[in-house]
Amino acid sequence: MSSSLGNQVGQLARRSILRTLRQPAQIVPAIVFPLFLLAVNTGGLKEATNLPGFPTDSYLTFILAVPFIQGALFSVMNSGTDLARDIETGFLNRLALTPLRGAALLSGLLAGAFVLGVVQAAAYLAVGLIAGAELAAGPAGALVLVLLSVAITVAFGTIGLFAALRFGSGEAVQGLFPVFFVFLFLSAMTLPLDLLTTDWFHAIASVNPVTYLLEAIRSLLIEGWNLGDLALGFGIAAAIGALGMLAASSALKSRLVRT
């Protein structure tokens, strides 16, 4: 293997992508489960559009933002579990004996999350539009929506890498899933921020970054082009990704020292 960074990333990215595509158990739940909840929430909360101040008369359009975030949460599990398995089987130790750079390892491992993000975003958007959701930003908005979704998926994937390197166990990574769902449930997931009438819930949702990721996606679906919301969404995704990579790099160094 050539020692150039690009080549190293390429080799590991290929392995990560193939590994993701060869595991239907990773892809299918990440697509089916959010779509099931989309159907249930759309049917169950349709009446919410009758609340004064609700931004659209289609609850499907409003709630369609949620699967993109739920799907991204699956990338925490998938990327983290894959790396944890490499640690548990000793594959990481073998990699540590090669001239592979840490940056190449982490970037390459995220390639699987990237591919999963594209597949998920395309599936959610297609199903949503077929079911009658609106996309106010038009075809160009669809492209930006997929880009934003992939950015969020990869950003969350870095947290999975950090957890795997920190704990070294697939079970510990799986245990993080409920923790991340807390962030989703304590956000403006089912109603807009302005309609969260319980004070403490409104306060938590207002400082929860997931609320703003949802609002960025919703802006494309409901409003069209709201550059402020989009910039905030991409900015938060970039910040989560940067922090996750920093934490994962530090954990990688500690783990390689330990081994």
Next chain:
Amino acid sequence: MSEQRTAGVRAVARGVAWRSIHNFLTNPAFLVPSLLFPLFFFVSFAGGLAAIGEVPGFDFPSGYTAFQFVFVLLQSAAFGGVFTGFAMARDFESGFGRRYMLAASHRSGIVLGYALAALFRAFVTWTVLSAVAVVAGMEIAGSGGEIVALYALAVLVNVAATMWAAGVALRVRSIQGGPLMQFPTFLVLFLAPVYVPLDLLSGWIHTIASINPVTALLEAGRGFISGDPVLAAAAFAIGLTLSLLFAAWARGGLRSAEAAG
């Protein structure tokens, strides 16, 4: 059933239940999610969806917190059973279940022991959940008897779910059967009127919710907490029937595990 057999079943059930409860109470990985999940659902639904109580046509007298409390109570009852099924599957995967089968004089006591543990888990969760709901200011208009009926309904849901999960665990005998225990339970719960009453649902979800037995359980529970019982007899009949049907399913699972050796 002879007296000797009853005593044998009881002894086995006591031993299995004690170990299962001990594992539950001493391992934070089992205890914490059991307590946190229902609380988290309750907080998220009752807090985040409070405005739904103002939707035209929503006329539940005890308010949205009580409306959601009943769902979360029944959901925690069901998942208490499912999580016990996980423990059972894990025991059989690790070989401990086989040792149970060899040692037990009356094997139906094994299933009964897990069921008692599931009920204990549910009682712990309900205590915490109910305390939080009361502190949060949940309005309870039902009488003492009606509240007892609500928890009795939850007991039936817990028994039915435990028997369902036990039937799967004893047939699959691996934790890989987990999704098979969990997903149908999740599905049947969420295809009921979770967020709004049945009358406010429309389209396909109204059709499914109308024939979903969980709808009657939910409506009866909500009737009990608001002091206006509806469908009470039907709900208890459904709870009892499901418990008996799934007990037969679990019994078949036990036979399957015995045949597997």
